[in-house]
Amino acid sequence: MRKKIAFFIFLGWILLLIGDRVDELRVYQGAQIAMYTIALASIVLLTGYSGQVSLGNGAMMAVGGYSAALTLNNLGSPVWVAFLMAIVASALFGAFLGTAAARLSGPYLAGTTLALAVGLPEIANQFNFLGGVPGLLFDVGFPPERLGEEFTQYKWFFWIASFIALLALFITSNILQSRYGRTWRAIRSSPLAAELSGINSSRMKILAFTISSALAGLAGAVMAMTISLVAPGAYTLTLSFALVTGAVLAGVSSLPGVVFGALILVAIPEVADVVATRFGGGENLNNYLPTLIVSVLLILSVIFTPNGPGEKLRRHHHKKKI
Amino acid sequence: MIRKTGVKRTWLAATVLAVGSLIATSLPAHAETGVTGSEIKLGITLPLTGAASPGYNKIGNAMNAYFKYVNDNGGVYGRKVTLIQKNDEYSPQLSIAKTNELILKDKVFALVGPLGTANFTSVHKSVGIAKRGVPSLFLNTGFSGFANKKTYPTSFMILPSYAMEAKIISQFIKENHAGKKLGIVYQNDEFGIDGMGAFKAAGIKFDVSVPYTSGTQSAATAQTWVSQLAAGGAQVVVFFGVTSATAPLLAVAAGAKYSPQWILGSVGADPLTLRALGVPLAVLNGAQTPAGNPSPNDTSDEYVKQFQEINTKYNAGTAFDDYVLQGMNIGLMTVQGLRAAGPNPTRKGLIKAMETKGSTFASVAYSPLGYSQTSNVGHTGYYMAVMDANGDRKPFGGKVKLYTTDSGSGPVVVSTFKRPAMPAKGLPSNS
Numbered sequence: 068m069r070k071k072i073a074f075f076i077f078l079g080w081i082l083l084l085i086g087d088r089v090d091e092l093r094v095y096q097g098a099q100i101a102m103y104t105i106a107l108a109s110i111v112l113l114t115g116y117s118g119q120v121s122l123g124n125g126a127m128m129a130v131g132g133y134s135a136a137l138t139l140n141n142l143g144s145p146v147w148v149a150f151l152m153a154i155v156a157s158a159l160f161g162a163f164l165g166t167a168a169a170r171l172s173g174p175y176l177a178g179t180t181l182a183l184a185v186g187l188p189e190i191a192n193q194f195n196f197l198g199g200v201p202g203l204l205f206d207v208g209f210p211p212e213r214l215g216e217e218f219t220q221y222k223w224f225f226w227i228a229s230f231i232a233l234l235a236l237f238i239t240s241n242i243l244q245s246r247y248g249r250t251w252r253a254i255r256s257s258p259l260a261a262e263l264s265g266i267n268s269s270r271m272k273i274l275a276f277t278i279s280s281a282l283a284g285l286a287g288a289v290m291a292m293t294i295s296l297v298a299p300g301a302y303t304l305t306l307s308f309a310l311v312t313g314a315v316l317a318g319v320s321s322l323p324g325v326v327f328g329a330l331i332l333v334a335i336p337e338v339a340d341v342v343a344t345r346f347g348g349g350e351n352l353n354n355y356l357p358t359l360i361v362s363v364l365l366i367l368s369v370i371f372t373p374n375g376p377g378e379k380l381r382r383h384h385h386k387k388k389i
Numbered sequence: 390m391i392r393k394t395g396v397k398r399t400w401l402a403a404t405v406l407a408v409g410s411l412i413a414t415s416l417p418a419h420a421e422t423g424v425t426g427s428e429i430k431l432g433i434t435l436p437l438t439g440a441a442s443p444g445y446n447k448i449g450n451a452m453n454a455y456f457k458y459v460n461d462n463g464g465v466y467g468r469k470v471t472l473i474q475k476n477d478e479y480s481p482q483l484s485i486a487k488t489n490e491l492i493l494k495d496k497v498f499a500l501v502g503p504l505g506t507a508n509f510t511s512v513h514k515s516v517g518i519a520k521r522g523v524p525s526l527f528l529n530t531g532f533s534g535f536a537n538k539k540t541y542p543t544s545f546m547i548l549p550s551y552a553m554e555a556k557i558i559s560q561f562i563k564e565n566h567a568g569k570k571l572g573i574v575y576q577n578d579e580f581g582i583d584g585m586g587a588f589k590a591a592g593i594k595f596d597v598s599v600p601y602t603s604g605t606q607s608a609a610t611a612q613t614w615v616s617q618l619a620a621g622g623a624q625v626v627v628f629f630g631v632t633s634a635t636a637p638l639l640a641v642a643a644g645a646k647y648s649p650q651w652i653l654g655s656v657g658a659d660p661l662t663l664r665a666l667g668v669p670l671a672v673l674n675g676a677q678t679p680a681g682n683p684s685p686n687d688t689s690d691e692y693v694k695q696f697q698e699i700n701t702k703y704n705a706g707t708a709f710d711d712y713v714l715q716g717m718n719i720g721l722m723t724v725q726g727l728r729a730a731g732p733n734p735t736r737k738g739l740i741k742a743m744e745t746k747g748s749t750f751a752s753v754a755y756s757p758l759g760y761s762q763t764s765n766v767g768h769t770g771y772y773m774a775v776m777d778a779n780g781d782r783k784p785f786g787g788k789v790k791l792y793t794t795d796s797g798s799g800p801v802v803v804s805t806f807k808r809p810a811m812p813a814k815g816l817p818s819n820s
Binding site (some may be wrong): 200354 | 438476480481482483485486489490493494507510511515520577578602603604605
């Protein structure tokens with residue numbers, strides 16, 4: 068445990084160094100990577116460990132984002148309380164959804180969560196207190212003055228997002244290595260064998276859904292911070308699919324892989340920009356190309372490496388060592 | 390254990406490589422951002438696609454056409470002006486992402502003509518426009534909140550505010566439609582609410598009031614608006630929204646044989662776009678609207694004539710309408726701003742030039758510009774116009790009667806202001 072704590076502190080120190088040495092665009096992208104890392108960790112826990120396929124993580128993120136914004140704007144609470152509320156609200160929502168999800172499996176569960184990803188963010192359009200299409204502002208404020216004039220808003224976002232991501236990864240990694248993680252893997256491998264061993268698989272599945280939702284909600288609040296806004300357009304079906312793709316590419320049962328998956332998701336718009344510029348597709352192509360790339364990557368990944376390149380890489384190493 | 394270490398190493402290597410490549414492509418900042426010896430780079434976010442794009446998607450190309458014309462005639466102090474357009478689909482979160490690209494990646498010198506009230510509100514906060522000192526010239530929105538110089542010290546409006554527009558429409562209603570049953574359909578965000586506040590302050594009480602959420606406009610929703618207006622017996626209906634909402638409203642009303650006296654807010658009243666969106670000419674005939682600029686068909690106007698020539702040569706195939714006129718005019722004003730900032734422009738210098746010289750800039754609009762060291766207000770008035778059977782717009786009463794006012798409690802007055810002449814050949818020579 069001490070080694071693990073030291074490793075995460077070292078990682079935090081490295082991130083601080085990187086944050087000081089790169090320009091603002093990269094710092095901003097760093098905050099996005101941190102956000103995606105948390106969101107992908109929620110999928111690894113849910114799908115990779117407990118075996119429940121969810122296509123609705125974007126909706127969970129929306130629950131977290133809106134909870135945080137409503138808390139911050141209406142109660143005037145400190146930012147950390149808003150993040151905490153995002154975790155609590157999305158966990159409760161996840162527990163409720165998990166109760167239904169525990170009765171479903173495979174395509175039925177995927178279909179249900181897909182419907183949620185489509186419908187839930189649109190609810191915001193119907194209620195004025197949720198801000199409609201323009202959404203609600205989520206302002207975490209300027210960085211503390213003692214950090215100096217040169218310390219930018221985006222560096223502040225990067226610091227907060229990185230800290231939250233490291234903490235979330237540390238806690239998730241401990242949960243996955245605990246008896247809960249082992250139990251989830253047992254349920255995923257053989258629900259029947261797990262039940263025969265005395266495991267209450269429904270309860271454990273609900274627990275997985277709850278924790279996964281809490282993580283997704285936290286990611287949603289971090290996303291709201293990085294764009295200073297919560298709006299239906301931020302938590303789209305495209306986001307849910309991008310998260311699934313990122314998780315598959317990272318290897319859906321690999322927690323360290325989520326950082327790489329997050330990097331890919333942030334790099335895709337950059338690649339799209341290069342391609343659009345190279346082929347003279349202009350701004351319209353630039354807007355739609357990232358979605359196309361995500362879809363193509365997901366399809367290719369499913370065809371050639373059904374469990375994701377990360378998983379294949381892991382197996383390749385395993386064979387090599389044997 | 391061995392397997393785990395191997396996998397970890399692979400992930401570490403992959404992650405380090407990816408982070409490394411991202412860092413390697415980062416470049417340090419140079420001199421004044423967006424200005425080189427041969428180029429001044431500007432950026433705009435606007436909806437090039439999506440529900441709100443009709444009409445607005447022409448503004449960027451029109452600006453570009455004007456800049457190309459200027460570049461072919463020596464540029465601004467020898468530098469060519471380049472405009473980077475980013476498609477935000479009228480979505481605030483996309484505006485933020487695209488503005489980030491413009492400022493952090495493309496490293497533009499200034500934003501010019503960013504569009505949308507909710508969009509710019511979010512962008513200003515999220516991207517930190519003021520803190521970064523990025524000039525944001527000629528916002529394509531009339532939200533009076535942007536006139537707060539303390540909050541928006543680097544931003545400059547161009548359109549009269551929605552509050553000014555509502556006050557002028559109120560005055561017009563009192564003068565011409567007194568005693569009639571009034572209805573209003575408005576976009577239920579800062580845009581519409583800004584106007585509603587001013588209507589209320591001016592003592593206008595609507596018998597039927599129909600708010601709608603931006604992005605939900607369609608023939609189906611227009612059906613409910615028309616039902617409410619007709620049921621309430623509204624004889625004069627004010628519309629305060631975007632063109633993509635005006636079109637279904639007018640089309641559905643025509644289908645339902647509901648024909649009140651329409652007063653269309655300036656934002657959603659371009660006849661050419663409305664016709665392209667399926668509104669019959671007969672419905673437009675007689676519709677009244679506040680207008681800041683002359684009709685784009687008025688070739689007797691020196692600005693319109695010059696801009697039409699530029700459009701024909703540099704924006705071939707694009708019909709010349711209010712949006713193209715507005716885009717060209719923003720281009721004209723931008724070039725004057727850049728020239729006023731001097732041969733070695735800086736962001737601070739540009740903002741100072743706008744404050745000290747901006748009010749004297751040539752502009753196609755009839756009303757005075759309000760820029761000063763304490764104000765970032767653009768144009769300050771409208772005249773009322775009426776659409777004819779050809780879909781053209783003519784001054785109400787036969788000649789331009791210009792009303793000016795402010796966004797607060799100031800009176801609406803008839804102005805005799807004479808706008809500055811168009812610079813020779815449409816090429817500013819100010820300094």
